[in-house]
Amino acid sequence: MMKKVKKLVNDFSLGELRTGLKVTSKEFVNKKITVQFPEERTPISPRFRGLHALRRYPNGEERCIACKLCEAVCPANAITIDSEMREDGTRRTTQYDIDLFKCIFCGFCEEACPVDAIVETHIFDYAFESREGSVIDKKGLLEIGDKNESAINKAREEDSKYR
Amino acid sequence: MWQSFVDLTHQLIPWFDGGLADILIIVIKGLALIFPLIIMMAYMTYAERKVIGFMQLRIGPNRVGPFGLLQPFADVFKMLFKEVIFPSKSNIYLFLLAPILAFVPAVAVWAVVPLGEDFYIANIDVSLLYVMAIGSVGVYGIVLAGWASNSKYPLLGALRSTALLISYELVIGFVLVTVVMIASSVNLNTVVESQSGGILNWYWIPLFPMMIVFWIGALVETNRAPFDVVEGESEIVGGTHVEYSGMPFALFFMAEYFNMIFMALLAVLMFFGGWHSPFEGIPFLEGLFEFVPDLIWLLFKMSFFLFLYFWIRASFPRFRYDQIMRLCWKVFLPFTIVWIFVVALMTQLGIGPWF
């Protein structure tokens, strides 16, 4: 009986609506947790899989030996590789294209690579200005690798104890 | 050059005496009211996004200008440069007439509302009825937008919101009847004047339940959350707004915000003593707040109601159509009718806070 009266009073004084308003008014004055993206960034795991890059050895020689394992393992068929023999007798790629529209960023290419040539960096805020821009060629990938070598190295080092 | 200008003004003087001056003054008064209103409307969109953002633990617009203060202007220019698209096989004349029909009544109601003592464009005798009549014309914007778009979702949105608007006009009408009975006038000026004398003389105390009903009705009339069945983004995409883009859409948007500001003003005039200071009649505080102009009090009270719009929008989920209808016909209508009876009896017998 008492319970019913209490519920009646609560219903007619719009009790549930008041609870809702109370919650929002409390949040209104709370500290905001928004991260201001371009200026602030959330921390990223060393295993984060972003934009691809091709690495070089410290002496400047490119790592990729055109074994085509990444091309074979790629589930989205995003990688296209063509190769030939260089003057010094080593096998090198002449073409190494990644179609970023096809790529699903699974990281299998990175895992398959025997020489750690193809890696995925922490870059995720990139954009294309033309339709063809989605395909990155070898030159572009090497450029990304050169530019971010230190960051790639650091991420590999951080993750090394768990591999 | 200057001499010819002076001659021209001299020639115009007889015209001025013949009523042209009166018309000019009315036009200037109207412009003086509409420009601040447009600025107010623009910054209401900013305030809405900020307030709702804060309530959802976000910070809202903060990129354009300091604290995002120039965001409304960015929005306006975006709207201006957008292409106006006409759906195929739509009725173009009615399609373009619809936003105008939504916008014009939203502005026209402001002709009779007083914003202070002797501070109005027109003080007509039946101003409350005028407000309700012109307000009810605004429905045509939605009706025509839904019909002329030649599209399913606008039609659905228009159908269900027109039915709602007509139903809730009844409820609002009944609520206003109680106020009119106490104030014994349908002139908004007189209604406000009869509430003079401090916060205890305002009608929100004797008519508290009516005020709640009025405010819920106002939410429905302005198509605001949680009663925004005309748009219902998650149900019917954008309702009547689906096919509109650019300036026609902006007109709908402006009409909605003008109506919101107007409903807030009406609530203040009807239940919160209009431009009267809440401290009237209190010995010490009355003198302390003597310097505050009437308009500031009015805007202060209005901004509370405008904040309430955003607060409610951030708090409650959307009602289902049949639940709103049930609320109207089975809850509010009997409730208000009973209250009309009670208020009539009390005013007649001179009992209680009614006199």
Next chain:
Amino acid sequence: MEFTSILFYVFSLFFVGSSFVMIVSRNTAKAALWLILTFFSAASLWLLLEAEFLAITLILIYVGAVMVLFMFVIKMLDTDQSTLRAQFTRYLPLGIFVSLIVIVQMTLVLNAGPFDLDTVGLPEQHGASYSNITAIAQQLYTVYVYPFELAAILLLIAIIAAITLVHRTQVKSKKQNISEQINVQAKDRMRFASIKKNSTKESK
């Protein structure tokens, strides 16, 4: 010419013109809109006659409610133009006949005498502060209170009749009991089952 007479002619022009366009218009929605314009011009004419309460009530009731319902119906109609035009010539003679009768009746009544300017006289001109809403209320609630109440009861009967007509046959829709839904308690919907700890072992 006085300013009010200019206004009168402008509004009369709108009134006659829009009602004519409404009749000849083939698009139903447009016809309804022209009718709304007709109402507005009629209201303006009434305003010139100092009948502001009537004028605003006309807009409130006819434009604000009745015509919205009209639009509501028009939206749900299948406006197939060919069927609308199909039997135009068949009903034309009857239409002309009826309209002639109406015109003749109107002329006879209006010329009969009671509406003559000599009999009625010019309406009294009032100042800006004159409030005719008080006058109407005074008349309505004292002299004409019984007809007023009678009209109210008639309307009430009409409402009840309309509702009964709709509900004459049994409504075959599934209905919710909203108060039951609102008053539902957790224990009505949820049951705590006590499951023995060892019961999973037996299945292995």
